[in-house]
Amino acid sequence: MTLEMIAILLGGLTIGSALMVVLSKHPVRSVLYLVVTFFLISANYILMNAQFLAIVNIIVYAGAIMVLFLFVLMLLNLNKDSEPITSIGIKLAGIIAGGVLLTVMLAALKDGLVITQQAVGSANNDGLVENLGELLFTKYVLPFEMSSVLFIAAMVGAVMLAKREKQIID
């Protein structure tokens, strides 16, 4: 019973902090709520016995990507005065696009719900390092290698953008 209670509580907290990301008025606070959301998602992973995924989620998202987000926001120093005024048309387009995305996500996750319930609290060891490594190098080796190619492409793109203007640093 406790495990289910924890799962429900965690789910509620995760959704709550995810909502706060959207509802906060201040961009920096939004980002901080997003960091909290990532932590709660990691807690959900741990509940499913996937410690490796949980900690990698924290290192990569909360530790690196969100720091960069925060970095940019702090440098831009956004506040209410500098916020661009959006027209009703753009807002409407946003609502429609968001709604469509929500429908697609719900449809995709409808089947996932059943699997998650089985995973919580069961002796499913897929998330442990050894098993995950084995799966990545056997069953999912092609998607795994393809995503690394994508990463290299993204990195080359970033280098190209940074190098476009000749800069002499030394």
Added chain:
Amino acid sequence: MDSGLIIEKLILVGIIFTISLLIAMYATYFERKVAAWFQDRIGPDRAGPFGILQPLADGVKMFMKEDFIPSNSDKWLFILGPGISMFTSLITSAIIPWGEDLTIFGSSVALQVADFNIGILFIMGVLSVGIYGIMIGGWASNNKYSLFGAIRASSQMISYELAMGVSVITIVMMTGSLSLRDIVQDQHGMNWNIFYQPVCFIVFFVCALAETNRAPFDLPECESELIGGYHTEYSSMKLGFFLFAEYVSMFISSAIIAILFFGGYNFPGMDYFSGNTLAILSVVAFFSKIFFFIFVFMWIRWTLPRFRFDQLMHLGWKNLIPIALINLLITGLVIALNKGWF
């Protein structure tokens, strides 16, 4: 889970918490003494014999100062910043194996709060989260020098985390486990990783200096350029937390260096002892290694001048990361050859 285990772990947590704080307190004292020694002075000698009550005096002074919050700052985040710094410095001590198992009242007690199977990654995770304390504190102060300090701190820590992660992976490849206890047990006796991975150690050590914001990488609090860096606007115990967190993380990173490269609680000739004697001797061996590395941290601080920021970035990205990667490749090849995969 039985209640005996919970009580045992709670006592262990209490002891480790107290020891971390005590060592951090006395690290501030020894920092001043070491600095005095290096500069041919006497150092603090007024409070108590040899000035050993100096940390207490400093603490009382910190508490008695006016707790000031700038009027245009983000109040909650301003308070949260030093709290996160302190929390992230202390929490890593939870997974450090402090010694061999003790036997108390016939039951074996592991001197480690939690043996995660992802131990070393947990430390990397906490390290990467530790940036938030400084960033939030620096930004919430609403002061340009604090913001500069915070941005310097975060870019420095992100840059050096990469090389540090690669050097940690090298050790993990040698051990074949992410658990800190396995890494320590793999270096039984004198079979320390430093003899196999000296290059990896140098990379890791330089990164540890940068991650703890110690000289020569203390650019986030560079007085000559940034007044006080990210804690310019802080006073009283909030400032104390920031300063104290640095010493706690120095203690923890010395412990990690000892675990990864110097055998943790292993010492030569440990097979001649057994039971509680071995446990106590192993704890002593571990702490003497930690104290040695804390001294090395201080030694470097009072010997080397501060880097320039572009030199810091140059060292991190163009020297340390390639060295760490090449070292990783060579280690991988040697492991593959040893296992006969070719």
